[in-house]
Amino acid sequence: MQPILEAKNLLKNFPLNMGILERKKAQIHAVRSVSLKVNKGETLGIVGESGCGKSTLARMLVGLTEPTNGDILIQNNKLDKKSQKSGLPRVIQYVFQDPISSLNPRKTIRQVMNVPLTHLQKLSEKDREKQIKQLFKAVNLQEEFLERYPHEFSGGQAQRIGIARALAANPRILVLDEPVSALDVSVQAQVLNLLSSLKKDFGLTYVFISHDLAVVETVSDRVAVMYFGEIVEIGPAQEIFIKPKHPYTKLLAESAPKIGTKLQLNEKSNKDLPDPTHPPKGCAFFARCNHSTDKCLDAHPELQSDENSVFVACHNPLG
Numbered sequence: 054m055q056p057i058l059e060a061k062n063l064l065k066n067f068p069l070n071m072g073i074l075e076r077k078k079a080q081i082h083a084v085r086s087v088s089l090k091v092n093k094g095e096t097l098g099i100v101g102e103s104g105c106g107k108s109t110l111a112r113m114l115v116g117l118t119e120p121t122n123g124d125i126l127i128q129n130n131k132l133d134k135k136s137q138k139s140g141l142p143r144v145i146q147y148v149f150q151d152p153i154s155s156l157n158p159r160k161t162i163r164q165v166m167n168v169p170l171t172h173l174q175k176l177s178e179k180d181r182e183k184q185i186k187q188l189f190k191a192v193n194l195q196e197e198f199l200e201r202y203p204h205e206f207s208g209g210q211a212q213r214i215g216i217a218r219a220l221a222a223n224p225r226i227l228v229l230d231e232p233v234s235a236l237d238v239s240v241q242a243q244v245l246n247l248l249s250s251l252k253k254d255f256g257l258t259y260v261f262i263s264h265d266l267a268v269v270e271t272v273s274d275r276v277a278v279m280y281f282g283e284i285v286e287i288g289p290a291q292e293i294f295i296k297p298k299h300p301y302t303k304l305l306a307e308s309a310p311k312i313g314t315k316l317q318l319n320e321k322s323n324k325d326l327p328d329p330t331h332p333p334k335g336c337a338f339f340a341r342c343n344h345s346t347d348k349c350l351d352a353h354p355e356l357q358s359d360e361n362s363v364f365v366a367c368h369n370p371l372g
């Protein structure tokens with residue numbers, strides 16, 4: 054099957070401001086060579102702790118951050134400066150974690166909605182009106198909200214607006230970056246249900262990013278686990294957390310709070326992450342791992358497939 058979205062060796066370094074007297078410029082290695090494929094109609098979940106590079110990866114996928122290296126292919130076409138004109142970026146849209154601050158505070162919601170309809174879809178005023186009505190209906194928002202300003206909405210309403218705005222570009226793929234993390238649990242469920250029905254109605258493909266394992270597990274067909282700028286395990290959602298192959302995936306699965314059980318923390322689990330300006334030569338999880346050997350310190354583990362379409366980057370994968 055031809056993937057609808059593909060990332061090939063995507064890498065992002067951010068320059069670190071060291072002051073003018075520093076001769077050597079340090080770099081933050083935010084994303085360290087990520088390759089992945091997303092199939093049409095699936096939800097690929099991306100999970101990992103704060104700072105592991107999820108948002109940087111997401112922003113590269115939608116063209117908001119320029120990769121230091123690597124390629125992005127959408128429907129087999131390269132996403133780059135040239136493709137801006139062809140309308141390719143319209144196909145993939147980003148939904149932000151914090152919907153209110155992602156909206157211009159001085160614009161009414163109608164003005165916000167009109168931007169993609171005018172510039173990306175190039176619709177006439179009459180068609181824009183029609184589309185806005187349809188989209189607001191699809192995300193269960195009242196039309197009277199259109200004349201209001203972003204700060205007048207609750208978190209759940211604002212996220213519905215954020216989703217409607219992304220849909221106004223008529224995309225095929227949505228990259229949802231922690232779309233429910235800022236919301237109350239009861240509102241989270243409503244927004245997740247809405248996303249699930251929109252996916253069917255609009256024939257969408259999702260990349261769903263969250264640090265919350267329970268959320269990712271519920272919504273995803275496949276899950277990619279990120280650690281320190283890399284994918285360390287990727288595979289079907291049911292397999293990954295029931296039978297984790299990477300010790301970090303196991304740690305994530307075990308440290309997720311469950312009702313009725315005592316919180317258990319692995320004693321090595323609280324150790325700091327490696328220095329992002331000096332990524333280690335070997336495995337980045339080494340210091341926190343209970344299964345490490347000398348090889349892990351010296352050799353970088355590459356993603357390798359097992360027989361169950363799970364890929365794991367570990368020298369000593371769990372059985």
Ligand SMILES: Nc1ncnc2c1ncn2[C@@H]1O[C@H](COP(=O)(O)OP(=O)(O)O)[C@@H](O)[C@H]1O
Binds near residue numbers: 068102103105106329
């Ligand atoms: N614009 C930026 N400039 C410098 N460093 C950044 C920038 N954006 C992210 N980073 C750094 O890159 C790393 C990954 O960040 P991010 O992608 O936001 O992670 P996540 O979304 O998983 O929390 C972090 O160390 C962060 O401080």
Ligand SMILES: [Mg+2]
Binds near residue numbers: 107108109231
């Ligand atoms: Mg983030």
